[in-house]
Amino acid sequence: AAGVIQSPRHLIKEKRETATLKCYPIPRHDTVYWYQQGPGQDPQFLISFYEKMQSDKGSIPDRFSAQQFSDYHSELNMSSLELGDSALYFCASSSLGPGEGTQYFGPGTRLLVL
Amino acid sequence: GESVGLHLPTLSVQEGDNSIINCAYSNSASDYFIWYKQESGKGPQFIIDIRSNMDKRQGQRVTVLLNKTVKHLSLQIAATQPGDSAVYFCAEMGQGGSEKLVFGKGTKLTVNP
Numbered sequence: 001a002a003g004v005i006q007s008p009r010h011l012i013k014e015k016r017e018t019a020t021l022k023c024y025p026i027p028r029h030d031t032v033y034w035y036q037q038g039p040g041q042d043p044q045f046l047i048s049f050y051e052k053m054q055s056d057k058g059s060i061p062d063r064f065s066a067q068q069f070s071d072y073h074s075e076l077n078m079s080s081l082e083l084g085d086s087a088l089y090f091c092a093s094s095s096l097g098p099g100e101g102t103q104y105f106g107p108g109t110r111l112l113v114l
Numbered sequence: 115g116e117s118v119g120l121h122l123p124t125l126s127v128q129e130g131d132n133s134i135i136n137c138a139y140s141n142s143a144s145d146y147f148i149w150y151k152q153e154s155g156k157g158p159q160f161i162i163d164i165r166s167n168m169d170k171r172q173g174q175r176v177t178v179l180l181n182k183t184v185k186h187l188s189l190q191i192a193a194t195q196p197g198d199s200a201v202y203f204c205a206e207m208g209q210g211g212s213e214k215l216v217f218g219k220g221t222k223l224t225v226n227p
Contacts, residue, residue: 004157033214042203042217043158056214090157092215102148103215105157 002027004093004106012112013081021076021109025093031055032074033103034066037088049074081113126224133194135221137187137204145208148215149178149189151200158203161189199225
C-alpha cells in the first residue's frame with residue numbers, strides 16, 4: 001500500500017539558512033500534519049492542513065511556515081535556521097478530515113543544522 | 115495541562131513472553147488513543163487505536179486496554195518477537211476539539227532472543 005512520502009530524507013544546513021521539506025500524503029488523504037521530534041523526545045505537533053487550509057497550529061516557530069497545495073502535498077518552510085532546529089520532521093496524513101481518521105506517518109526528514 | 119506519560123522508559127523481555135507497556139494520561143477530555151511503534155530512524159507506525167467509549171480492543175497479537183477511571187492505557191503484545199523491539203508511544207487526541215496528537219514520552223522495548 002502507498003505510504004506518506006517525504007523529501008528529502010536527510011538535509012544538512014548552516015545556521016541562518018532556509019530549508020524546505022516536502023510531504024506527499026497517502027492518495028485520497030485530505031489532511032496533513034507536521035511534527036517535530038528532537039533527539040530522544042516524543043513527536044511534537046507543529047501544524048496541520050485540511051483541504052488546503054490551516055486547520056490547527058501547535059508549537060511552530062514564527063520562522064516556520066507551511067502550506068498545502070491543490071494536489072494535497074504540503075511543504076514546510078523553515079527560515080533563519082538555528083542549531084535547535086536539528087530534529088526529525090515527520091509528516092502524517094489522514095482521511096475523513098481533521099481528527100477523524102488515523103494519522104499515518106511518513107519516514108521523516110532528518111534535518112541537521114550546523 | 116496536557117500530559118501523556120509512560121510509567122517505564124525501558125522494558126526488556128524474553129522472546130516468546132508477553133509484554134505490557136503502560137501509559138497514563140491526564141486529560142479526561144481526550145476521546146481517542148493510539149499506540150505507535152517507532153523503530154530507529156523511522157516514522158511512527160500505527161499499531162492499534164481505541165476510542166473512549168470502549169475499554170478493550172484487540173488486534174493481531176496486540177491488545178489495548180483503556181481504564182478511564184484512572185486514566186490509564188496499556189498495550190499488551192503477545193508472544194513478543196525480536197522484530198517487536200522498538201520505542202512505543204501512546205498518543206491521545208481530542209483535547210478541546212483539536213486533531214493534533216499529544217504523544218507520551220515513549221517506552222523502549224527490547225526483546226532478548
